[in-house]
Amino acid sequence: MADLRLEIAGLGIRLQGASTLRCAMALPGIAEFRVADGGDDLLFALDQPLSLPRCRLLHQFDIADGAVQTRFGVDAEGTYYYAFGRHGLLRYDPRQPRRVDLSPMSDLSVLRFALWSAVAMAGLPLGAVPVHSSVVVCDGRAVMCLGESGTGKSTHTRLWLQHIPGTHLLNDDSPIVRFADGKVLVYGSPWSGKTHCYHPEQYPIAGLLRLEQRPANTIRRLGSVEAFAALQPSCPPSLARDERCMDLLVQFISNVLQHVPAYRMGCLPNADAAHLSHDTLMP
Numbered sequence: 001m002a003d004l005r006l007e008i009a010g011l012g013i014r015l016q017g018a019s020t021l022r023c024a025m026a027l028p029g030i031a032e033f034r035v036a037d038g039g040d041d042l043l044f045a046l047d048q049p050l051s052l053p054r055c056r057l058l059h060q061f062d063i064a065d066g067a068v069q070t071r072f073g074v075d076a077e078g079t080y081y082y083a084f085g086r087h088g089l090l091r092y093d094p095r096q097p098r099r100v101d102l103s104p105m106s107d108l109s110v111l112r113f114a115l116w117s118a119v120a121m122a123g124l125p126l127g128a129v130p131v132h133s134s135v136v137v138c139d140g141r142a143v144m145c146l147g148e149s150g151t152g153k154s155t156h157t158r159l160w161l162q163h164i165p166g167t168h169l170l171n172d173d174s175p176i177v178r179f180a181d182g183k184v185l186v187y188g189s190p191w192s193g194k195t196h197c198y199h200p201e202q203y204p205i206a207g208l209l210r211l212e213q214r215p216a217n218t219i220r221r222l223g224s225v226e227a228f229a230a231l232q233p234s235c236p237p238s239l240a241r242d243e244r245c246m247d248l249l250v251q252f253i254s255n256v257l258q259h260v261p262a263y264r265m266g267c268l269p270n271a272d273a274a275h276l277s278h279d280t281l282m283p
Helices: 019-025 108-126 153-163 224-234 237-241 243-257 271-281
Strands: 002-008 011-017 042-045 055-063 068-075 080-084 089-092 099-102 128-130 134-138 141-146 167-171 176-180 183-187 202-213 218-221 262-267
Touching: 002 019, 011 019, 011 108, 019 108, 042 108, 055 108, 055 237, 068 108, 080 108, 089 108, 099 108, 108 128, 108 176, 108 237, 108 243, 134 153, 141 153, 141 224, 141 271, 153 167, 153 202, 153 271, 176 243, 202 224, 202 271, 218 271, 224 243, 224 262, 237 243, 262 271
Parallel strands: 011 042, 042 099, 141 202, 202 262
Antiparallel strands: 002 011, 055 068, 068 080, 080 089, 089 099, 128 176, 134 141, 134 167, 176 183, 183 202, 218 262
């Protein structure tokens, strides 16, 4: 049995398996996070002979552009399962928090989401959470643009790239935020949506921007309750469907917001919007 070592969000992740491991090595973005040697913070055991027990359904949704119905649930013993239609299973037992089991998978889009889900589940107790956002870096600090699909996250970061010198894109869909040792950092990841932007880099966060399309460019800093409401919807939605996961997620968000300011921005798709957010977050 072979293995593949990755470092993602400062975590040493070992993928162990056979046929599914070969598929994982072909996924876009994986090569950039491969390391020759590293720690064993997490083990993702692939090609496991899993079966789905009776579970309480927590969340049901589609992946792979709507082609694969996915169910997230928990069994009577408190073990979590993702069922990816007919394409395989993921099992996470909180009693073994550093291990995730996955059944054989050959569909690359399903495997890609399964590995992201594995990081989300096993990373949460370690203070590492994927956050749906587009992230730019300027002067050694990151700005995370949050918002519902279609609100202009990628547009706003693209405006930074065009109009703010010395800016580069860290990730355009699912960077990982980690709180550890009293510090909050955002990391690039192998999951960046349709934009091939896979940087194994880490940065302190200058601020969170919750974007809304508006007829004028405006920005204001949020209080603690509003800031929580701005960040929580961008965290993995399945985690919010379970009380145990939600307790950990609330603690994570609280830790992040103690160190990172959050803003709500109404914006137009123009250069003035980029300058306004830059000048506010990076005066």
